[in-house]
Amino acid sequence: MDRLKQIAKQTVAGSAPVSSPMHPLDPLSPQEIKAVASIVKAKNKGKEIMFNTVTLKEPVKLAYYHWKEKGGPMPARLAYYVVVEEGATAVQEGLVDIPGQKVIDIRNTEGVQPILTPADLQATEDIVRNDPTVIEQCVLSGVPKEDMKNVYCDAWTIGYDERWGASRRLQQALMYWRSDEDDLHYSHPLDFCPIVDMNAKKVIYIDIPNRRRKVSKHKHANFHPNSIKAKYGTKENPLGYRQDDTPINVTQPNGVSFKMAGNVINWSNFSIHIGFNYREGIVLSDITYNDHGKVRPMFHRISLSEMIVPYGSPDFPHQRKHALDIGEYGAGN
Missing domain, CATH: 3.10.450.40 (Nuclear Transport Factor 2; Chain: A,)
Known part of the structure; x- marks a missing residue:
């Protein structure tokens, strides 16, 4: 002590x-x-x-x-x-x-790259918006040069690319255009894909398909409150939302059924330590069960080790979307 x-x-x-x-x-x-x-x-x-x-x-x-x-x-x-x-x-x-x-x-x-952080993902958008070669491709796609503020990207890890191997810390930027700030940008995808070196903080290459297409500017369905108000609002119901729902009340008049001591939760004979880290998110450790006074150990540690999502779309530029969400981005970041 x-x-x-x-x-x-x-x-x-x-x-x-x-x-x-x-x-x-x-x-x-x-x-x-x-x-x-x-x-x-x-x-x-x-x-x-x-x-x-x-x-x-x-x-x-x-x-x-x-x-x-x-x-x-x-x-x-x-x-x-x-x-x-x-x-x-x-x-x-x-x-x-x-x-x-x-x-x-x-x-x-050497020869490895660390996990991508939220700061990395956020910085990618600024890098591609200000890159002259990206601006040129936006113009070719039908987005005016002065409208770059409405160009957005989803930053994705590129995984292993045989052109660079693991020698550089790379992201691929899936590009989109928004017709206004409340738009769902996935409705207006752009057809090219910049490759960004996060250590150098610059675009090092742009993958361009053989067959080009202009960005779609077709008006699409939008579920933003302003759009619902404009489409469905009336004098009696200006917001336009349904009004036939009855109230829902979820209560525990005697309080919660668990107790916390620091990071240890006790509930219904179970005792669990709750941890957290950048990679796995929540980690459950030292899980025991009180069986009529005999404390039985159940698990030393439980966590989510990986979550793999192979999107499987063959369409450019989505053919490289194969997410290892835990190892590449972290469930706790």
């Missing part, structure tokens, strides 16, 4: 004190994430780095149950991180000892 109090008082380069977790499987707190970021930045002083991942490195099973069942010490509180260094081809991954305030392992791995 003295050691835990000591840990709670430790600070990292001007950050707030890093408090000890209630449970060794609890996700990293905002304080811990800031502390890890400070430690990694100090280790990479003078380098331009971008954080891709900062997450809990869960303790091994033996250490966890030694703590839980035998009163052993709290397992080591470690963080796993991934950073991308500007100008470097290798991906840096490592482990940080949070109480010890130090990096304890670093690996620079």
